[in-house]
Amino acid sequence: MIIIMKMQATDTETDAVITRVTKEGFKTHVSVGEERTIIGIIGDERLLDRGAISRMKGVDRVVPVLRPYKLASRDFKPENTVITINGHQVGGDKVIVMAGPCSVESLDQMMETAIAVREAGAHLLRGGAFKPRTSPYSFQGMGEEGLKIMAQVREETGLHIVTEVMAPEQVDLVAKYADVLQIGTRNMQNYALLNAVGKTNKPVLLKRGMMSTIEELLMSAEYIMSNGNHQVMLCERGIRTFEKYTRNTLDINAVPVLKELTHLPVVVDPSHATGRWTLVKATSKAAVAAGADGLIIEVHPNPAEAASDGEQSLKPHRFAELMNEIRPIAAAVDRSV
Ligand code: PEP
Numbered sequence: 001m002i003i004i005m006k007m008q009a010t011d012t013e014t015d016a017v018i019t020r021v022t023k024e025g026f027k028t029h030v031s032v033g034e035e036r037t038i039i040g041i042i043g044d045e046r047l048l049d050r051g052a053i054s055r056m057k058g059v060d061r062v063v064p065v066l067r068p069y070k071l072a073s074r075d076f077k078p079e080n081t082v083i084t085i086n087g088h089q090v091g092g093d094k095v096i097v098m099a100g101p102c103s104v105e106s107l108d109q110m111m112e113t114a115i116a117v118r119e120a121g122a123h124l125l126r127g128g129a130f131k132p133r134t135s136p137y138s139f140q141g142m143g144e145e146g147l148k149i150m151a152q153v154r155e156e157t158g159l160h161i162v163t164e165v166m167a168p169e170q171v172d173l174v175a176k177y178a179d180v181l182q183i184g185t186r187n188m189q190n191y192a193l194l195n196a197v198g199k200t201n202k203p204v205l206l207k208r209g210m211m212s213t214i215e216e217l218l219m220s221a222e223y224i225m226s227n228g229n230h231q232v233m234l235c236e237r238g239i240r241t242f243e244k245y246t247r248n249t250l251d252i253n254a255v256p257v258l259k260e261l262t263h264l265p266v267v268v269d270p271s272h273a274t275g276r277w278t279l280v281k282a283t284s285k286a287a288v289a290a291g292a293d294g295l296i297i298e299v300h301p302n303p304a305e306a307a308s309d310g311e312q313s314l315k316p317h318r319f320a321e322l323m324n325e326i327r328p329i330a331a332a333v334d335r336s337v
């Protein structure tokens, strides 16, 4: 349920409404917009005396929210959420680019990649220390050692780091080093993990499950937000379809659909969406044109030798080309990079 206050409603009137619904046992989420204030109500709505609330001073109307997610919904909060990471605003005017290897492999590899992507204009550094591999015999990541390498590279390059956390019991450890906690596609519906990252104060990059609907993605965001952490970025990273030529199918529709349904920033991962480096530039441009707030791109100094996802990793000079090619696309949709 949302309570829409009149344009001329006073703070006292708004406070009276909040006090009343809070007394009745509901949680509220207040969104102060440029024109009017909206009070989102969370709880068993059948118990709310809708008529009485509608008659309170300053209330314009009370509207049920039919969608199963609330905090993530644009009905609850019409304005875009902007998440600030190291001074970079995700969800603002700029398209924020996160780049780096799939896996952290060594200090030299991370440092070389970080310097190159920073030079090309990337805003954040990505790298996996805990890797969710389809085969248990594939490289599983460097673990804490990898996190320490990333922290050292941050120290020297100033780039903040995005890295995956795979289990609730790892959250404290990963949060000690990371600036952004990534939830991978395979864990999008790991509710214990979503609850655990929801209790931290770190921004979360929530990747869409490869077989999940957009609504399921939003429900997962709701888990994180309902624990108090509202800094959630949603990431479209390709879904499973019958098409085999590419690793996944980039659901470009998801970008404008999410922009309609939610106020949360939307990031696109063209590397995992295609699985082929030759397709990453074109799909990055499509994502920016469609309104993505950010991109996350795999870059490796020597893709042929990468411990994971070499086939979809760009060499640094190709990443630099990509950055130059997305600038005019961003400008065409009134953004910058
Ligand atoms: C990754 O970012 O390296 C990764 C494993 O992503 P996803 O969970 O989307 O497969």
Ligand code: MN
Pocket (backbone or CB within 6 Å): 102, 103, 272, 298, 308, 309
């Ligand atoms: Mn990868």
